[in-house]
Every structure is written in structure tokens, then in C-alpha cells.
Amino acid sequence: MSHVTDRRVPRGALAALAVGALALGLTACATSEAGGSATDSGAEAVYRLPISDPGTEIDPLTVADYNAQIITGLVTEPLVSLDAAGDLNPRLATDWFASEDGLTWTVTLRDSAEFNDGDPVTSEDVVATFDSITGEDSLSPGRSAFDGILASVSAADEQTVEFTLERPFSDFPLLLTGTNTGILPADYEPGTWLDEPVGAGQFLLEDYTVGQGATYVKNPDYWNADNILLDGVELKVYGDTQAQLLAFQAGEIDRIALTSDVASTVDKADYSVISSGYNKIDGIFLDVTTAPFDDPSVREALAWAIDRQGLIDDVYEGNADIANDTTFFPDYDPQPAGLKQREQDLDRVAELLDGRTVAFTITTANQLFGEVLQQQLNAIPGFQVELEVLTSEQYYADGDSTPWLNAPVTVTNWAKRVPSQYVSLIYAADAAWNASHYANPEIEQLTAEFDATTDEAKRQDLADQIAEIQWTDLPVIVPAFSKAQSLQDPRVEGEFAGALDFYTGFDFSGISISE
Template identity: 60%
Template sequence: MTVDLTSRRRRLKRLALAATASALALTLAACSSGGDASPGSSSDTGTYTLGLQEPDSTINPLTTSDYNAMFIVGLASEGLLSQDAKGKLEGRLADSWKASSDGRTWTVQLRDDLQFSDGAALTSKDVVATFDSIIGKDSQSPGKSSFDGILQSVAADGASTVDFTLAKPYADFPYLLTGSNTTIQPAGFDAGANWAKQPVGAGQFVLTKYSAGQGATFTKNPDYWDAKDVELQQVDVKFYADDQAQLLAFQSGEIDQIAASPTATSTLQASDYTETEPYFNKFDGIFLDVTKAPFDDPKVREAFALALDREEIVKTVYGGAAEVGNDTTFFPSSAIQPKGLEQREQDKAKVADLLGGTTVSFEITTLDAEKALAQVVQQQLEAVGGFDVTLKVLTSAQYYADGDDTPWLNAPVTITNWAQRLPAQYVDLIYRDGAVWNASKYSSPELEQLTDRYESTTDESERQDLANQIAEIEWTDLPVIVPAFASSSILLQKRVTGTFRSGQDFPGGFDFRGIGVTAS
């Protein structure tokens, strides 16, 4: 089988950019977590209604990179592990997980008496078949990128035990099991099939109806391993064409949730909804090609970073729904936070000193969804002086075009957003020499060695020290400027009860346990 790698890379990146397009902004209700809904009573109607955009391709759990399709699959499927609202691992199909003494093997024990919605038993052979499909040589799964260079093989040890053999020790490996496309499918599942036509899963709900152009209906799965905690009897999904249509649907009470946005909160009455706690979901990285002028000069890169007013970016670009970044890829919600770095702030005098009276000219290439940030960056650079900046704004298809010269990996300066990942994953994907998404063409053997050590130890003190060193290199070398970390939250109808225990995204396992809906 011949694999079109450029097409695969684009499909993979479309997942990494979950939450880029404004068209996805409302479905990113699913990227928000935590927060109390209305304090409440048990469900009376038992039906929760949400709005999505119709998936743009065939729905397949193993290969889809469409967020809306992932949500639909996630309601009816289950992974081994998920993350709660604070990033703590929780067993789902897995009852326990443990590393070997050398850190090269992780053993996962499945819960007893698991089964799929068609009544078939879910065993270790299904887990092995699922991950073989993800990591195989000819895999077209977006999830494959998370395991490249880490996971060597998967094997069953009896009906309920699975051994994951790694290429190297990786302390955070269980977090990778919460990634995209990792819900467990029956052995023999066709990676080319349209799952919606014969949906089989082990999730909280069963897909009972899918109507193209209209929506989908899910009913509670009585055989789900934790069915007692699933209050809802039904979830209805309705497809909407755009943000405005979803906003109107929420305003009329047609759907139960919508992503918080300046437009939504200014249109709606605060007394009419409940807002969940914010959840950090992405950063918009400014990638500088460090192999070519002018950004082969560290002084120019530093001047760029110091010319930015990050507080103003948070206010104007993100409407306050963000936290100032400091040019490292450690999210504010990461379990380990680097220490000892000075927070970068706008410093016009130092910018002038670094540039030495010269004017730096360049073009920023980005896509429609990042236009607002690109414009503010352009304005701030030129207002400080010493920069002559033009913008090239492309459609998503143009920006992520197939081919070796695809703009998002080859333009001198790009702005690309990245969904939340582990710090070490970012090194593997965007900093490591030769990494497929290393748009900066950056290389640092020291950074790579520190990251390998970071993932090979579970000692908290050592990991903190290594995190400090990793962050310092990212901060000093500046192949990527990270001005802010964006956050999201959900607006819920007052009739929704309970607390979302995790994000309604693939790391959170699309978890609706404990959520109810009272009669209007």
C-alpha cells in the first residue's frame, strides 16, 4: 500500500489544530471542562440536546480528524483512560495501569465483564487490534503521531491484560492513551468503513439514528460499565451550519450548551445561563524559521518577542479568555510548571537596542482563523518601530496544502494554533530536529536529551529540574513565540444539572456521567 504522506500530515495537523476555525468555536463546548451546572435535582426529561456542525467526511473512529465526528464517536465509544478536569488520569475501560521497573513496558488491566453495544465481549484482543491499526506502518490515523518513536508494539496477555512495549521509557505514556482515535473498536473493524452505518461501541450511549444534514440520536447504553452514573436517557445532536445558527438555537432553548464567546455573552442575559469553569485549550504559536534571515539572528527573534504587548493581546484578541504566555509550551494547567524564568513584557528600549537602528522586513503567513492575532501582532511591531510587516492570510485549504512546500511548514513566519498536549509531545512534534511539524527548522540536541530524560524518570524533583531546563532553552532560543494560552468555557441552560467531571473532548472521554436535564 502506498501512503500519501503529505495528505496524511495535513489530516494529522487538522486534529492538532482543534479549535482553530471560528466554525468550531461553538462545538468547542466540548473542549471545556469542569464547572457546576445548576445545582440540582435528578433528570426528569433525561434528554440533553447539543449542536454540532455536520462532520465533513465519513465517520471512522480510527481515522477521523474532524472534531464533530470525534464527538459523535465519543458519545458511543470508550477509551482505556481519560483525564478529569484537572488533568488527573481516570480509568475507563482500564481498571489499572502500571509501568515495568525499566519503564519500557506499561501493563493495562481491563475491567471485568466489558462488552460492546452489540453484546460481544470486549477483551484484550480488541485493544491490541485497535492500537495495531493506529500505529501500523500504513496507518492513516491522526492518533499515530502521538505514538511515533514511543510505542513499539502491543500484545495481549490473556483476555484482560494488555502489554504496551515502548521504544524508550516514557513516564507520561498513560496520557497518550487519552488521545485522539484511541477509543477501543472491535477486532476486525474496517478502518475504511463508515462507522455511522453500523455503530458498535462500549460507550455511555448507543447511536440509534443518524440523519445526514439533520443530526443524530443516542440512547443510554444499559451495558456500559458505569451505567449507574449515567443519568441521561438520551442525547440528541442537531447539525447547524454556523455559529450564528447555534447561538439562535441556544437563545430559543433548542440546545443545552454553547461555547462562551464575546458574541454569545453580549447577546445573552447572564441570568439565563450557567457558565462552566474555563479550560485552557490551545496556544497560537508564532513560528520563526531560524535557518534564514532575518530570524537566523537570535537578537531579531528576541526583539520580536519583546515588541509584543501580551496583556493587550489577551484583551483584544481573546476577549480576556486567555493567560499571558512566556514563550514555552508548558500550559498553565500542566502538572509541572517551569520555575526561574522572567516573564517577557514589552520593552521598546531593548527592542531598539537589539535591532541597532536597522529595520527588519518580513511577511507573516497564517490562515483566516488567526487573522485577528496576526493583525494585532503586525500593529504592535510597527508601532514599536524597527519592523516592516506584511500579512498573507490564506484559507485553511491553502495554508495546509499538500506538498513539500506547504505554507504552514515553509513560510518564514507563520501563526498556527495547537491544542493542549504534554510538554514532551511538543518537543517531539515542533522542536525536535527533523520533526514533521518543525516549522522553525530548529535543532537543539541539548533540548532533545533533556526531554528524553524528563520522560524517562518519575522522580518529581528531577522532573521539575528538567522542566526548568527545557523551558529555559525554549525561552532563550525562541524558535516559537507563545504570546498567550487561550481558554474556553461552556454556557449551559439552567435546566442542565450536575457537574462535568472532565472535558467533553477526547482527553476527557466525552463524559456525561452525573449530568441531567430537568423539565422546562
């Protein structure tokens, strides 16, 4: 059993979509030589990560905060996960296939997997976990991914699970990699996880102290234990990103996100640069029901005004690809064709504004992105832009008036998803997180057809049509596809399968520490 200190923390807002990756602005400098030191636990092969205090209840079913997700994700295990190339990796599941009509997905479980209490992982556990995620009274952020898609889950036998869908969904296995989908025992009681941190994952939670961090030891009974070369993992809480940077330079932690401020402070040559594929978009959401963005020409003017490469250089430290206001990540197949790539075009902006000046405030919890975007726009005639930067807690506050869903212009980061998920979550008229208050029945119909077919030519045609509506209507401007890139202490050896997040199952297989 783990030791937990002062674990009664308030439940945070269920803003399940934001990826709180370790990429925050840093402002101060420090000097130190690269290289690790022994961890506080005395174990030599311990990987050390910085986190922020989650400020939320720690439960695998309901965690929304990135920091809370990693606390639980090191202990729990998903059915499948994604690697850096976007391919599916078997985890607790070894096989999956769809019925001919596309309405049933059959998943075969790994017969060697067991929970850290010694019980085997069975289909009953999978059914109970997904019933908890998708139930009518569920508070799980993961529920949104399955709304309108998953009808029921049942056990065909002890090692076989059947997912019955409300409609065909050709990308269904990708949904099984999402947030809150770590499998828990059938008799798990929500809210009790810190008392008994159960899971079928790589590590055992040894200690968690609010405001300080968590320590883990290797789970010797993990199904893939032979490939877990670490003795453990340590999460360390830091109050701000300057403290994280100082700790990284002092060799107290092994990784830090590579932001422009980090790059300007440290010598990258002293560290390993690791990248693990696309991880998010920072969407600029425009309320299309109120002025000035109820006017399509103003939305289009804003889209042509943005210096996308400038955002990539100044916000993402070059570690992103230019996007074209659609939700099709570059590593997704098919890619939409036939759209002109938007780039900054001030003549087009002037033509669209036609002498008008539009004034608005950008509201966000992403300070660096907001500041760079504000500076870009205010340098262009016709824009008068203010900026309101909120804490994450303020931005994603509970209630009908929560800023991220109600402010006229917001910037929200969304974890990587399949394109049709974005439609159901932020473009559909009745979507819970439709911050743009946008409605277009055609895009919803096209998306349903896209999800239902596996015919490559038809999927390409539908992708083209969906992307054209997104590009034309512009309820959300998508300027870049962010990649996960970090600096890592050279004492760490091996290549991570993907980013440290729920989609990749926090996969530490093959990672070791040099002495």
C-alpha cells in the same frame, strides 16, 4: 443500527493537532430569552451541541477534525481520560503501572465493559486498536503521539494488556487519553464505522445526516450507565458561528463557546458559565531557516513585542493564562523555574531591532487571533505585518506545500499535551510537524532524559533546562494557555468532568436536564 444519509464525504487533511473547539468569532446580534425547548427527537433529557460540518470521513481511527471527533467520541470509549484538573480517570482500564526499568506498562481492563454489539471488551481488542493507530501504513493522527515511544502492544491475558516502549516514558498513561484512542473491536474494518457505529461508550448513534447533524440515545449496556442521566445527545450542524449564536439564544442548543463576541452580545447572567481547565495553545511558529526569523534577535523582538494580556482579553475573553514561550501547562508538574516572564517591552524591542524594519505575513485559520496580533505589531515601530486568513481546509491542506507547515509565520492551535510530546512533534529536527524547521540536539536529549526518570528533583532540573532552550531559541512563541469556557443553558444540571474533547472522553456522567 444507525441511519446515515449521504455519508460519502472526502477525507480531510490529517492536521491532527488542531483543536477545533467551538470558539470562533461571531459578528451579529440577536435577542431571545434563555431556556431550552423540546428537542426534535421528542426526548426531554437530550443535550444539544452545535458543530460544523466535518467535511471529512467519519472513522474513529482517522478523524482529525474536532467535529468528526465528537461524532465518533460519543460512541467510543478510551482506556483512560483526563478530568478538568488534569488527573487520570479510569475508563475501560481500571489500573496501570510501569515495570522497574520503565519499558513496560501493564494495563488492566474493566471486566464489565462491552461493545454496543454485545461483545466484551478484551485485551485482543485493545491490541488491535493500537496496532491500527501505530502501524506503518496507519493514517491515524494519533500515531504521532506514539512515534519513538511505543514499540509494541500485546495481550498478557484476556483482561491484561502490556505496552512495551522503545524508551522509558514516565507520562505514558497520558498518551492513552489522546485523539483516536477509543477502543474498537479486533475485527473492525477501517472505513466502515458509519455502516456499523461500534464502540463501548456512553451513547448509540441513531442517525447521522451530512450537513444536518447526528442524534444519539443512551447506551443501556455502558459500564457506567447508572451515571449517564441523559436520554441522548444531539449534534446540530450550523453553517457559521452567527447561526450558532442565534440558535443558542433561541434555546435550540445548550452550549456555545464564550468568546469576546458572544460575551458582548448576550447577557452572561442568563446562562451558566462552565469551565473545564486548559485545553490548547495557539503557537506562533517562526521559520528559523529563512529571513527575517533566521536572526535570533528578530524572533526575540517579536516575543517582547506581543501584548500577551491584550491577546487574553481580546481573543480569549480573559479565559487564558499568560504563557512564557514554553510548553509546560500551568497544571503540569513540574513547572520550570528561573525564567523571566515575558511581557510587552517596547524598549527591548527597539534595542533588538536596532533601527531595522521587519516585514512578514501571518498565515492562519484563526482569524481573530491573527487580526489582534497583526494590530498589536503594526502599532509598534519596526514591524510591517500582513495577514492571510485561510479556511481550515486550506490551511491544513494535504501535500508537501501545506501552508501550516511551510508559511514563514503561522498560528496553529494545538490540543493540550504533555511537554515532551510537543518537543517530539514540533521541536525535534525530524518531527513531521516542525513548522519552524528548527533543530537543536540538546533539547531532544534533555527531553529523553526527562521522560525516562521519575525522580522529582531530576525532573525539575531537566524541566528548567528544556524550558530555557524553548524560551531562548524561540522557534515557537507561546503567548497564552487557553482554557475551555462556555455558556450553557441553565436547564442543564451537573458538572462536567472536563472539556468535551477526546482527552476527557466526552464524559457526560452526572449531567442531567431539568424539566
